[in-house]
């Protein structure tokens with residue numbers, strides 16, 4: 001252990017402290033880390049993942065400071081990032097430094113033109129069409145293309161949201177959408193991406209410590225799911241890119257993909273980071289959270305609706321009073337629906353990304369008086385931060401009202417870190433929050449949900465699946481009834 005490194009257990013051979021984490025809790029590494037941090041009486045834990053030093057923050061204040069530390073804005077250069085793009089680092093999630101800055105800034109600046117990250121009537125209308133499509137399906141107005149997600153009065157979650165959610169991102173990225181006859185194929189892609197999400201996240205994975213595991217145990221190490229999930233999405237995106245290249249017209253820019261092609265044309269001959277591979281990975285980075293994080297968060301919200309019917313009822317009444325039942329809630333209603341918004345925030349607090357996405361120290365530095373060498377893995381344990389008893393009363397309980405003032409209005413400040421903080425803040429936060437709200441409000445307005453007889457309602461704290469994001473239990477067929 002380096003001198004002045006944060007406290008932690010003895011480093012063991014091969015996997016370093018992964019052994020102790022697995023012993024402590026082999027299902028949820030974020031819980032194992034929180035428990036170890038308690039043992040050492042310190043919110044900051046110093047561990048080793050194989051040969052990599054790793055520093056983990058385990059309470060809200062330390063997590064927030066960690067996110068903002070200027071030396072902690074890198075990403076690990078490891079197996080997880082490189083395997084996505086044939087051994088190179090591309091895209092937004094897994095890059096850092098000037099390359100990442102240029103690419104993140106370019107994507108956000110130009111995606112804004114199509115409504116990403118702001119209010120934009122055209123995109124909002126399109127999203128509401130997608131919400132409408134899902135509510136039609138939930139009302140059992142089924143088309144021949146719905147058989148994979150709706151049968152016998154039951155609907156498959158989170159898959160039911162996948163195509164609609166991908167369409168919202170495609171509207172910005174390519175200006176196209178998947179038509180209902182292509183929904184089953186799009187849902188297969190989203191399933192692949194879900195496997196990718198579940199296989200990922202340095203900080204809990206043996207394959208990051210010992211990449212050779214993929215040769216010995218490709219299935220068990222998560223390699224097959226990770227690589228398969230990535231390749232499934234890559235083929236989907238590459239087909240879109242090929243279509244856009246074939247029909248490209250610099251006078252008619254249909255979305256971010258065309259903007260990127262134009263930029264590549266402008267920079268032809270230059271040694272620049274604007275390459276086709278970077279474009280493909282950027283599109284993938286914006287579509288994979290849309291295909292999985294939004295459907296998973298909505299499914300968790302449905303689970304909380306089943307676990308707390310009285311709270312679903314309260315939100316329903318709020319929507320009924322403000323919007324009525326004859327039209328879908330829209331973004332203008334958002335400010336008048338504080339309980340619905342609080343329901344969403346509470347869902348994200350208790351689910352979401354357990355470790356955000358692992359960061360990397362880009363130089364030797366000190367944090368909270370401890371030495372953190374360059375290239376240390378930086379892990380903000382958001383799971384623990386969101387259960388910090390010094391900040392959240394009854395932290396394990398689902399209590400939307402914790403986000404409300406006495407007068408029922410939303411609290412001005414939201415201290416949670418569901419989307420991270422600082423320079424690496426989730427690039428899709430506004431887009432995600434807006435669209436999650438629109439879908440959730442429609443679900444609360446129009447429907448009740450129940451597990452089939454004899455099947456218990458899941459308890460996310462015990463049975464959600466770990467990965468980059470927490471995802472709901474697999475194969476959730478839920479009974480849906482319409483509110484009248």
Ligand code: HEM
Pocket residue numbers: 067092093094104169285286287289290293294297348352353356357358417418419420421423424425426427428429431432
């Ligand atoms: C429930 C929904 C979502 C949650 C909870 C969420 C959360 C997060 C978190 C915690 C991070 C990592 C922040 C960090 O490294 O410190 C992140 C990164 C990111 N998110 Fe999201 N996200 C969601 C949806 C979306 C959506 C819908 C998109 C795009 C359409 C998106 C795009 C991104 C991108 C591109 C990054 C990488 C940012 C970077 O490395 O610079 N996210 N997200």
